[in-house]
Amino acid sequence: QGTAAPYTYDIRASFSQYGTSRSGSFQVTASVSKPLYTLTYYYPHGEASAPLVQSCRYGTITLMRPEALAGYTFGGWYEKPTTASTRYEAGASFTNTDKAQVSLYGNWIPVNYTVSYSLGGGTLYNQKTSYNIETATFTLPTPTRKGYTFRGWTGSNGSTPQTTVQVTKGSTGNKSFTASWTPVEYTITYYPNGGTLKGQRTTYTIETASFVLVTPTQAHHTFLGWSGSNGSTPQTSVTVPRGTTGNLVYSADWKGTYATLARGATFNQRVKRLTCGSGATVYTDDIVIRG
Numbered sequence: 001q002g003t004a005a006p007y008t009y010d011i012r013a014s015f016s017q018y019g020t021s022r023s024g025s026f027q028v029t030a031s032v033s034k035p036l037y038t039l040t041y042y043y044p045h046g047e048a049s050a051p052l053v054q055s056c057r058y059g060t061i062t063l064m065r066p067e068a069l070a071g072y073t074f075g076g077w078y079e080k081p082t083t084a085s086t087r088y089e090a091g092a093s094f095t096n097t098d099k100a101q102v103s104l105y106g107n108w109i110p111v112n113y114t115v116s117y118s119l120g121g122g123t124l125y126n127q128k129t130s131y132n133i134e135t136a137t138f139t140l141p142t143p144t145r146k147g148y149t150f151r152g153w154t155g156s157n158g159s160t161p162q163t164t165v166q167v168t169k170g171s172t173g174n175k176s177f178t179a180s181w182t183p184v185e186y187t188i189t190y191y192p193n194g195g196t197l198k199g200q201r202t203t204y205t206i207e208t209a210s211f212v213l214v215t216p217t218q219a220h221h222t223f224l225g226w227s228g229s230n231g232s233t234p235q236t237s238v239t240v241p242r243g244t245t246g247n248l249v250y251s252a253d254w255k256g257t258y259a260t261l262a263r264g265a266t267f268n269q270r271v272k273r274l275t276c277g278s279g280a281t282v283y284t285d286d287i288v289i290r291g
Contacts (some may be wrong), residue, residue, distance in 0.1 A: 038056075
């Protein structure tokens with residue numbers, strides 16, 4: 001590649017032929033090719049690639065520009081296998097005037113990619129947020145969300161939710177994953193204790209709009225309220241607000257209602273028994289039942 005500095009010679013000649021003399025001058029340029037040396041590129045297309053050997057002429061040459069390698073950035077040529085040596089950019093000028101053998105080592109730097117998550121209100125722990133082509137295969141952790149069951153991840157793995165997603169060694173590119181959720185369905189159990197219920201809810205989810213428990217009825221009784229998941233003190237009006245979670249249990253509390261007995265007009269018979277919730281036996285004369 002290239003030659004030594006050319007040398008120019010001026011030559012004058014004359015001759016005679018058939019009694020005629022002739023003369024003239026011309027120039028001759030001579031050049032000598034430079035000798036060759038061996039240049040070996042190690043890791044020209046990644047660390048797994050075979051060396052590339054070239055024969056170069058002494059002097060200044062342009063170093064090779066490696067082709068792009070997926071997942072890596074080319075970090076330059078080094079005179080030694082480590083980066084603790086002289087570095088040359090790809091396509092840079094390189095001069096050699098005396099070495100018969102020259103070795104240059106390619107440096108390939110893994111590209112760092114991001115891993116982003118859209119949790120939709122969930123919580124995630126110990127998740128990777130970056131990786132490169134050399135990172136060992138890893139599995140996305142499972143997020144949690146109160147009141148919901150995790151359906152799976154969508155995004156870089158596709159549009160169908162998958163509960164187990166792996167990013168395998170050798171992968172490239174930024175990754176994005178979105179958590180999919182299904183509300184948990186909870187039960188509502190009632191113990192009416194002799195009463196009757198109509199139109200009551202028996203299931204709900206965290207997304208169910210706020211609702212009020214229905215009021216039970218029972219003959220000859222006054223409803224004192226519900227107790228249970230709302231606490232031990234009976235409440236006649238119990239609201240289950242939107243955002244509640246967990247199975248719920250409620251027990252109806254009652255008070256029996258009794259007639260009022262008062263003296264009055266003749267009532268000449270015995271009241272043997274009143275049964276309005278709890279039994280009572282009363283013996284009396286001259287009373288009237290006033291409701």
